Amino acid sequence: MAAKLYGADNAPLKIQFITDPHYYSRKGGTEGKAYEKAEAKSQKVIKDSDLVIKAGFDLLCADTSTDIVVLAGDTTRDGELASHAEFIEMLRDLKKRGKRVYVITATHDYRDGGVADGYDGDKKIQVPAVEERHDLWQMYYEFGPNEAIATHPDSMSYVVQLAPGYRLFALNDDTNYKPEGESGSGYSDDCMAWILDQLEDARKNDQFVIAMTHHPMIAPSPFYAIIGKGDMQRNHETTREIFADNGLQCMLTGHTHIHDISVVETKKGNTFYDIACGAMIGCPPTMRNITLDPAHAKVDVETVTITDVPGLDTGGKPFDQYMRTFFFGMISELLDAAATDIDHLAEMTDAFSVPGEKVKKLGWLIKPVAKWLNKLTFKKAWRLCKKENGLSKKDIADIADHRVVDFILELVQNLYCGDSPYGPDTREYKICCGLLNVIDAFLNTVHFSIGKVLKGATSVRGLVEPLLWNPGPCDANATLPLYPLYDDENPAPKKAEKPAFDDPVRPSKKGPLVLAILVLLVILVLAILVGLIALVVWAVVAIVHAATTGCIGALPFLF
Incomplete structure (x- = not known):
């Protein structure tokens, strides 16, 4: 039996993808030195988040070619109860306007201790926040879990049948990675077993799977993989390999506020895409249209940018x-x-x-x-x-x-x-x-x-x-090829070797020269220091000698 691309007998399906709205209720305070200090070091809109999100939701509703919206976490700024209540009302309004909305929550949606920062004039105050993470499951139950065909309550993950031949895996990775009592983003052994069971069921029923999670599973750059390692999903290299080798090719992610599409290939030759989206209230203020088309072995990704926010003073700029x-x-x-x-x-x-x-x-x-x-x-x-x-x-x-x-x-x-x-x-x-x-x-x-x-x-x-440049898929708009699932019985075909990179920049032979210059500089600095020390010693000896002989007034450097 030949390798199979699942869901290939179905018509294309379009979904709208948003993440990290970080809604902030104005009840938490929006004026005074304390608020201004917080805003000055924030890379996202805070007090006017309601205006930005409303503008984004209006764009979603203006597109009537799909009724599916998925949201990959961080619904609020820091889990404030007032922020959750107001944002949930915005989601309800989105549903009233004809959208089906599927949500997972994440790191910024609750706070240990049940308090978050608020602002009152010059003072930073505390405002009530969601304390128990699992309370979020019930709070957002009407946005996905209520339609689920399978759930994993401990991780707050679920599976939804979006349309004939298409399933959404909403995988909540927040604090779910628990090896030997540790915690972090990712999936527990029990959650992974559940995910693999669901992937097997999807394959048996010829379903194409699209998934979302919050933390990135492929670093947007090698630099970010190092400086932002704590923001990557724990154990992501192993997990994405397992997912791809079990038929999951496309993962929608948030958290980084970076607009990126990255791809890796497993040892068995299976492909895994991490399609990340910028935050609605950040830079870039973006959303995505994702068109799943396994019949033509492709996924089309389009960027939608928020350019107009009524009520927000942008100084005349988009x-x-x-x-x-x-x-x-x-x-x-x-x-x-x-x-x-x-x-x-x-x-x-x-x-x-x-x-x-x-x-x-x-x-x-x-x-x-x-x-x-x-x-x-x-x-x-x-x-x-x-x-x-x-x-x-x-x-x-x-x-x-x-x-x-x-x-x-x-x-x-x-x-x-x-x-x-x-x-x-x-x-x-x-x-x-x-x-x-x-x-x-x-x-x-x-x-x-x-x-x-x-x-x-x-x-x-x-x-x-x-x-400097992006040799992979275009981050903004791309057509991503889909491939059959390869395994030991159906191995991936040998791919043509990529032509060797013709590097326009020559290797450098200046290492020894740079080292020699640095050594000479060090020697020069040491020589100057030795000279200064010798001068000080000479001066001290001269002063002591003059003082003991009574000739201090004869020293040439004293007046």
Whole structure:
């Protein structure tokens, strides 16, 4: 029997995908210094979240080609009871307007201790929040669980028959990974067994499975896999392998607020897609249309951007551009803090899912690098790696005075918004990768592994290069090919070898030179220090000698 693509006898099915609305009730306070301080270090809209979400829901309802909306968690800012109550009413209104709504909850939807932050003038206060995570199951029961054909109450996961031949696996991964008493995002052994049973049942009934969970299962970049490791789903490498080898090809995710599509292939040759979506109230303020079409062996992914938010003052800019400007300002402040104030940097990085404690530990490295970057122009960077990048002075004339740090700001924005455009044919790529090759050459010369500082990294270029361009599926709009399920009896066909990457940037041989320069600088600094110490010793001896002989007034450096 040949390998099979399940659900291929059915008409296409379109769904609308949203995540991380982070609704905040104005009852928690929206004025005063305490609120302004919280808003200043937030990468998302807080007090006007109701306006943004309403605008997003209006866009959903304007599209009458589907009645299915799925939401992958973080319905509220921090689990405030008032926020849940008001957001649930918005979801009920969405259903009244003709949509079927399927929800899972996540990390920001409850709080240990049952309180969240509120604001009253200059004071930060406490407001009531959901304390028991499982209370959310009943609170959102009317948005999915009530239609479920199978449930796993402990994890608050469920399966819904969306249409003939299509099943939604709503997999709540929040604090469900529990090996030997630990907890974290992911799935317990019992939950995994249930999921595998449901996947087997779906295969027996020739169902195409689309799933959603909150935490990412493929890192949007190698850099994020290291700095944001705590935000990845626990055990995600193993779990996605199991899912793909049991017929689950497409997973919708949130949490990172990053607009990304990533793909991996298992050892058996099965494909797994992680389709992440930006937060409605963040940058980018996006939603997705997902059209499942197994009959034609494809999934079409389309981005819908919130550009107009009635009632919100954006200074005349479309909302998405307003959020980019706001976000760009935050990142600029972040890079300035990296060069001047590591403690302030650590406070800010929490908003980007980078632990402040990790930043403080690496402060000794971050600060000098940031200071250097703030002064670096493309012309200076080009000079440092002329042999590596192969560009002439004429080639870079129009970008010579551009600051590299501003380019880095753009790369961070592109990480969140998707599809950075600087491929191997661009000057920016050649200069950046040339400089990275020099850095890697130096590290290799001193036999220093970057992995000792950033676990999992193999080279500096390997970390940074994926921020320059996207060789995989387009993050915004893509057609993703679907494949039959391969196993031992039906192995994947051998794929044609990909052509070798023709690297336009030469490897660097400057490692020993950089080392020699640094050694000379160290020797020079030591020589200066020795000279200063000798001068001080001489002065002290001279003063003591003069004092004991009564000739202190004769010392040439005293008046």
